[in-house]
Amino acid sequence: MATYQEFIQQNEDRDGVRFSWNVWPSSRLEAAKMVVPLSCLFTPLKERPDLPPVQYEPVLCSRPTCKAVLNPLCQVDYRAKLWACNFCFQRNHFPPAYAGISDINQPAELMPQFSTIEYIVQNGPQTPLIFLYVVDTCLEEEDLQALKESLQMSLSLLSPNALVGLITFGRMVQVHELSCEGISKSYVFRGTKDLSGKQIQEMLGLTKPAAPVQQGRPAQPQDHSVSSRFLQPVHKIDMNLTDLLGELQRDPWPVPQGKRPLRSTGIALSIAVGLLEGTFPNTGARIMLFTGGPPTQGPGMVVGDELKTPIRSWHDIEKDNARYLKKATKYYDALANRSAVNGHCIDIYAFALDQTGLLEMKCCSNLTGGHIVMGDSFNTSLFKQTYQRVFTKDYNGEFQMAFGGELEVKTSRELKISGAIGPCVSLNVKGPCVSENVRLGGTSQWKICGINPFTTLGMYFEVVNQHNAPVPQGGRGAIQFITQYQHSSTQKRIRVTTIARNWADAQSQIQHIEAAFDQEAAAVLMARLGVCRAQSEEGPDVLRWLDRQLIRLCQKFGQFHKDDPNSFRLSESFSLYPQFMFHLRRSPFLQVFNNSPDESSYYRHHFVRQDLTQSLIMIQPVLYSYSFYGPPEPVLLDSSSILPDKILLMDTFFQLVIYHGETIAQWRKAGYQEMAEYENFKQLLQAPLDDAQEILQTRFPMPRYIDTEHGGSQARFLLSKVNPSQTHNNLYAWGQETGAPILTDDVSLQVFMDHLKKLAVSSAL
Amino acid sequence: MAESYVKPGNQEKGWNDPPQFSYGLQTQAQGVQKRNFLNKRVPPPQLDGSQVSLPSGAPLPAKPLSPTLPLAPPPSTVVLPARRLSAVDCTALSASTHTECEATIEDVMGLLDWALTACRTTVKRQVCDEVSKRLTLFQEMWISGKLSSPVKKRMYYLAEELKKQNWDSADETHRSLIVDYVNEVSQWMVGVKRLIAETRNLPTEVLNAEVEGPSPKEDTTQNTQ
Numbered sequence: 001m002a003t004y005q006e007f008i009q010q011n012e013d014r015d016g017v018r019f020s021w022n023v024w025p026s027s028r029l030e031a032a033k034m035v036v037p038l039s040c041l042f043t044p045l046k047e048r049p050d051l052p053p054v055q056y057e058p059v060l061c062s063r064p065t066c067k068a069v070l071n072p073l074c075q076v077d078y079r080a081k082l083w084a085c086n087f088c089f090q091r092n093h094f095p096p097a098y099a100g101i102s103d104i105n106q107p108a109e110l111m112p113q114f115s116t117i118e119y120i121v122q123n124g125p126q127t128p129l130i131f132l133y134v135v136d137t138c139l140e141e142e143d144l145q146a147l148k149e150s151l152q153m154s155l156s157l158l159s160p161n162a163l164v165g166l167i168t169f170g171r172m173v174q175v176h177e178l179s180c181e182g183i184s185k186s187y188v189f190r191g192t193k194d195l196s197g198k199q200i201q202e203m204l205g206l207t208k209p210a211a212p213v214q215q216g217r218p219a220q221p222q223d224h225s226v227s228s229r230f231l232q233p234v235h236k237i238d239m240n241l242t243d244l245l246g247e248l249q250r251d252p253w254p255v256p257q258g259k260r261p262l263r264s265t266g267i268a269l270s271i272a273v274g275l276l277e278g279t280f281p282n283t284g285a286r287i288m289l290f291t292g293g294p295p296t297q298g299p300g301m302v303v304g305d306e307l308k309t310p311i312r313s314w315h316d317i318e319k320d321n322a323r324y325l326k327k328a329t330k331y332y333d334a335l336a337n338r339s340a341v342n343g344h345c346i347d348i349y350a351f352a353l354d355q356t357g358l359l360e361m362k363c364c365s366n367l368t369g370g371h372i373v374m375g376d377s378f379n380t381s382l383f384k385q386t387y388q389r390v391f392t393k394d395y396n397g398e399f400q401m402a403f404g405g406e407l408e409v410k411t412s413r414e415l416k417i418s419g420a421i422g423p424c425v426s427l428n429v430k431g432p433c434v435s436e437n438v439r440l441g442g443t444s445q446w447k448i449c450g451i452n453p454f455t456t457l458g459m460y461f462e463v464v465n466q467h468n469a470p471v472p473q474g475g476r477g478a479i480q481f482i483t484q485y486q487h488s489s490t491q492k493r494i495r496v497t498t499i500a501r502n503w504a505d506a507q508s509q510i511q512h513i514e515a516a517f518d519q520e521a522a523a524v525l526m527a528r529l530g531v532c533r534a535q536s537e538e539g540p541d542v543l544r545w546l547d548r549q550l551i552r553l554c555q556k557f558g559q560f561h562k563d564d565p566n567s568f569r570l571s572e573s574f575s576l577y578p579q580f581m582f583h584l585r586r587s588p589f590l591q592v593f594n595n596s597p598d599e600s601s602y603y604r605h606h607f608v609r610q611d612l613t614q615s616l617i618m619i620q621p622v623l624y625s626y627s628f629y630g631p632p633e634p635v636l637l638d639s640s641s642i643l644p645d646k647i648l649l650m651d652t653f654f655q656l657v658i659y660h661g662e663t664i665a666q667w668r669k670a671g672y673q674e675m676a677e678y679e680n681f682k683q684l685l686q687a688p689l690d691d692a693q694e695i696l697q698t699r700f701p702m703p704r705y706i707d708t709e710h711g712g713s714q715a716r717f718l719l720s721k722v723n724p725s726q727t728h729n730n731l732y733a734w735g736q737e738t739g740a741p742i743l744t745d746d747v748s749l750q751v752f753m754d755h756l757k758k759l760a761v762s763s764a765l
Numbered sequence: 766m767a768e769s770y771v772k773p774g775n776q777e778k779g780w781n782d783p784p785q786f787s788y789g790l791q792t793q794a795q796g797v798q799k800r801n802f803l804n805k806r807v808p809p810p811q812l813d814g815s816q817v818s819l820p821s822g823a824p825l826p827a828k829p830l831s832p833t834l835p836l837a838p839p840p841s842t843v844v845l846p847a848r849r850l851s852a853v854d855c856t857a858l859s860a861s862t863h864t865e866c867e868a869t870i871e872d873v874m875g876l877l878d879w880a881l882t883a884c885r886t887t888v889k890r891q892v893c894d895e896v897s898k899r900l901t902l903f904q905e906m907w908i909s910g911k912l913s914s915p916v917k918k919r920m921y922y923l924a925e926e927l928k929k930q931n932w933d934s935a936d937e938t939h940r941s942l943i944v945d946y947v948n949e950v951s952q953w954m955v956g957v958k959r960l961i962a963e964t965r966n967l968p969t970e971v972l973n974a975e976v977e978g979p980s981p982k983e984d985t986t987q988n989t990q
Contacts, residue, residue, distance in 0.1 A: 142778075148951075149947040149948060149951050150947070152943075152947065152951045152955070153943045153944055153947050153951070155955065156939065156940050156943045156944075156954070156955075156958055157940065157944075160962065180891065180892075181891065235962060238955050238958065238959065239892075239895050239896075239899070239955050239956060239959055242951070242955040246951065246952060375779055376778060376779040376780065376782075377775075377778040377779055379775055379778045379779075380774060380775045380778050380779035380782045381772075381774035381775055381782050381783055381784065381785040382774065382779055382782055382783055383779075384785070385783070385785060385786065385791070388791065388944060389791075392795055393795060575808050576806065576808055579809050613804055616804075617804070620806065622803055622804060622805070622806065624803060628839070628840055634805035634806055634807050635807060636807045636809065637806075649803070651803055655781070656783075663836075666836050667836070667838070667839050670836060672838060672839055677841045678838070678841050680839075680840070680841065681839045681841075684839075691803060693771075694794070695803065696786070697786055697790060697791060697794035698794050698795070702783050704780075704781040704782070704783060705774065705781055705782070705783035705784060706781045714781070749809060753809075
């Protein structure tokens, strides 16, 4: 088993892929019986400090319906200078530049260690990156001041050639003209009237008689003097924009008692999208929306201005009592799609004590690959530091963020691509590799407007081989991922990853298939399917579906005697999977209870874009225990791990909880850490803080930080996550009293497993 | 030269607001590959032969110390086992925060004015005036005691780096200041940023010519054109 773990890890490190199955069942029928679909988590721009990009264009297969990139799986005839495409078997000639290659002088893209390779392609002018700030002015004074300062600070983090623009909104929407001289001017729009992109461009004076842009060719804005009134390079405009930001006032319209401020977020976003659509289509841009409350006016409004009408809750939605939900969602969906077509991503920074309408607006970020960050106030470290991290640089000193990603997938003919789940939109490109089914299906190409080294897509495949077709001897299936994108240095790059896995006949080689199961990847991939279903199905139905899949998996791969639950065993490669499913069922991704619609949207947004390790942390938080008795160690996420003389560190991705056991808390209160002879106690208290620090310093978004103790109200964050093996119901059934009982009627992992075993072995099913 | 410190978050405005790391600590963390060391899990029992109802996966705890009064003190003679290398001590502010800045405003302004004077030869007048306006504001804030000691010290460092033509270092220092002390510097720091950007683009003859000009310690009134 160690070798498969290593194999899986090596592949993730090199190619950014984690497959649910690493040996593939060779027929459609058998693959369906596997329960977990053949699928993978793929990180297109995985950080590879050891992979320098090559400075030439990739060599493509000449068959027009194929166009796969030359890769290590291709057969090569060095004498005849021919190569055979491993996807369509077309024989191709090498281009003239490859005349000197031989089997001892191979180009990089043919070497096995370059299964992932990056090309820098030089065509077209290099357009600068664009950052358009869209700022809500209906904020408390302190909040607005903190936001202004963060925006001013961000000007120092941008590169000098980046273009910036500013739109502010409240009751009206103002598009600010950026100029270096004279009085600052702005165009004011009513916050209630919806305008088309064309109308917006006309009103801003951006349209002029020009040659029509050819379909399919990226528009080249020839003359930027028109748009430069609103979008200027940082190096020219930084001083004036800093002053302009500094002078921003709260929205001047008075807010009567019992009312919310009139906030025209919908129009503001529409103008931002229209402005960029007309001036810089098909080039990397971020629209950054900063909002401190829900949209209350105009198209896209989420709640009225009367405070006595609260913003929709899950209860309201279930009872079909959310008046603005459908219309607002449709409105933002249309904006999101327009933005995605133009290659622009939309970020939402929503900081308020109440909901801000993330449920309706989430598609703006989900479809474009933009960020959503949620918090209580702009005047917090969570906002300030998370926002700084948008501008994080890589090991080469360049921004990690990248733009305009277009991912194309090619498969060998025994496979088809069913769909993808992640921060992307379909490009609706049909082809030989495309099958139906799953979200964002019906295509082999997707667009990810905003992409970074951690963006991870879930890709789902279908085996199409017929059941009685023989397995090619030693045959392997192959998949190629081709990602074109605009690097933050504005270079156009292409990253190509080509992988292969063995086929196996499920009838005779099931043990090989089993041994190559990646339960961690499978858990995350199934979870993404579940989250996807939860968008359109009722909660209990999704859980029933998840449970059914788990039971079927156990029936297929468990070893047991019929109707004898005690005989049930799972091999090591499946041993963690039921536990993942148990925690997934209780997670905020599938349980909306106790979360607002905005919160659920927020958690789901991050869940469907993170890499495997972070996604697993979200499903089943990590728990580490610190004590005097040994070094820090991982412990069961279970109530029995909560002990009086231990400190626990729990990471749920969104929160970092440091919990001090009862005795530790009492010692801390008594002040032993201040006394010289109890220096080791001081160190013990410090240890989890140090370990938490690394996470706090790097994670995006920054997690909440909870320092709590036995009996503390914040301890609920820990108590609600641990498996409640000990509750008020079964406390006195235990022989030995260890751990803290959890006051819940939730099913424990033990009960869950008992039921699972009963159902799996039952001959009735 | 950026400080490394951690401040608590704003607990008033955001519940469980995480601590605030200085720019120095943040950039330090960026360069290092993520270690992902807190990602181990313990497999549950139940799927092996045992019918144990008590999860046995957790390490057997030693007899828990009784929490009832009187409270027994923590073990003081136990040597704490070696931990992972801990990061910077979270709670201590950098020592340099507490010592006063030794440079004077004249020292700093002298260096900055040298750069501004050099810029006036080729850079648009309006830009230079804008920069000058902000430098004046900086000077006023210093003199009226509105700037904290770390800001003053780092500004002196920045000015020296500027004079030595270490552009990247000066730029990095300006960034660390605007990130860590935005409320003190936001009104004028962009002028300093611009000054660095314009000065580094000056032709070398102009820079070197100015080097022979008045030195920072002399009376700054001689510099005005």
